[in-house]
Amino acid sequence: MINKKELEYIRSQLTFWEKLNESEIDLIEKNISMVSYSKGSNLKSTGSECLGVFLIKSGGFRVYILSEDGREITLYRLSPNDVCILSASCILNTITFDVHIDAEMDTDAYLINIGAFSKLSSTNVYVENFAYKNTVERFSDVMWAMEQILFMSFDKRLAIFLIDEISKANSTELHITQEQIAKYIGSAREVVSRMLKVFQSDGILEQKRGIIQIMDKEKLRKLV
Amino acid sequence: MINKKELEYIRSQLTFWEKLNESEIDLIEKNISMVSYSKGSNLKSTGSECLGVFLIKSGGFRVYILSEDGREITLYRLSPNDVCILSASCILNTITFDVHIDAEMDTDAYLINIGAFSKLSSTNVYVENFAYKNTVERFSDVMWAMEQILFMSFDKRLAIFLIDEISKANSTELHITQEQIAKYIGSAREVVSRMLKVFQSDGILEQKRGIIQIMDKEKLRKLV
Missing domain, CATH: 2.60.120.10 (Jelly Rolls)
Structure with missing residues (x-):
């Protein structure tokens, strides 16, 4: 009751x-x-x-x-x-x-x-x-x-998603897999994986097993 | 009034x-x-x-x-x-x-x-x-x-569009440009052009200036 x-x-x-x-x-x-x-x-x-x-x-x-x-x-x-x-x-x-x-x-x-x-x-x-x-x-x-x-470039979409997640988790350490990100933003895991690598080589983030550590929030914000 | x-x-x-x-x-x-x-x-x-x-x-x-x-x-x-x-x-x-x-x-x-x-x-x-x-x-x-x-393959989408147009115009002669088709189905003109050429070589249609003549309705239907 x-x-x-x-x-x-x-x-x-x-x-x-x-x-x-x-x-x-x-x-x-x-x-x-x-x-x-x-x-x-x-x-x-x-x-x-x-x-x-x-x-x-x-x-x-x-x-x-x-x-x-x-x-x-x-x-x-x-x-x-x-x-x-x-x-x-x-x-x-x-x-x-x-x-x-x-x-x-x-x-x-x-x-x-x-x-x-x-x-x-x-x-x-x-x-x-x-x-x-x-x-x-x-x-x-x-x-x-x-x-x-349909309209937004993929790097921008991924950046927006990550910024959202940081603010939700109130932490720059995100416990999320590439599979999950792909689901949430309606893309394929391979595409997410590729872009995360680009972000990584730009010094924006680092990836561990199931964890994405955001290293440079400002740089991420500039993509949006 | x-x-x-x-x-x-x-x-x-x-x-x-x-x-x-x-x-x-x-x-x-x-x-x-x-x-x-x-x-x-x-x-x-x-x-x-x-x-x-x-x-x-x-x-x-x-x-x-x-x-x-x-x-x-x-x-x-x-x-x-x-x-x-x-x-x-x-x-x-x-x-x-x-x-x-x-x-x-x-x-x-x-x-x-x-x-x-x-x-x-x-x-x-x-x-x-x-x-x-x-x-x-x-x-x-x-x-x-x-x-x-987001989900449908492009040939299917184009076929559905053409079938719709045939029934609206009540004719197999469609007065429509590649540009217009691209607009209606939310794609680029080049993509439409490419697929129309495929349809043409399959004997489904023929193209003249601003006119698409459907030659084989049955074959078009089978794509859907």
Whole structure:
């Protein structure tokens, strides 16, 4: 069961709450639960579009598409306090694409199950509006990713990624493999490997097994 | 002025109409006008996100993004009866990207000006919902384009494009330049040129000045 303090928090994040009547509040309170995913786990590839709406408490999700030959393109990442709506896309009938969702780290989230959210969204226009508005926010994220992938030179993209990681980790020692970097920025491992070598010979970084040590942050910044 | 028959049509396309009160209907009727764009014209690059909402009567728009070095990526195309909402994106505050919009052919459209639409959307949740829902439909189009560009082999993409054009033109004689094809499928002219030569030597098509004559539709279909 979700306790009162948690409900308070959930209410503050779901902006449609004030537009719910008593029976709708009752419905949502009865159909919200806490779920946990361990790092790297996939939110069921098939059916992930019909799990319900998540509110992330800790950890984070990565949302991506997958080609037939296994290439991944990261669309966006979700952090604590973010709402994950594409996990309920089966009830949003203008969404005609599928995504995959992974927990990037150990993640705790509140989940409003799909049945309850579907009912609310079909009877309360503010709930439906919340869902579509949130989806459009993700549309903006996707446009940003698309422009990066299609328009930006690869050294710049890799530099931006590394700078992001430094600030997230609050450290210049990054525990990340070339494989993972390739996944996150939608490229191939070989391409990442080649560019990291260029950065290394420029004195920007050094590589050890699974660790990238940034040596010259300023030089990295100048690439952006 | 828009006549009664035209208003009837506009009403049938704008699904929020039945949720408008009398003064809102009055506002919209006073702020809708017919606009015309000639083939190839741009809906003002700067400011195109704040023109208002279009309902296309005849012709069509192409919506695209542009890189700093002038490369275009077509996101989607709009046809008669389609509503163009990104031309009013300045009032949708979860949209943080800009697009360019061109008339692909001579185009007539009804335009609800931005002032009126902004007012309606801020006071009537059904109007706002209509706008966001329509935007999510475009999000689906963009995901489709993105998957094509990033995942699909180039011969397949070009074949799909040509098959589309045959069915649109209802003819196997396509009046289109390599430059235009490159724009539409988000590639470079040289790449298109190379692949068209491959198709030509396979007996799929023949090229004359500005004309592509499809010789073997079946062979083209097999590529898809």
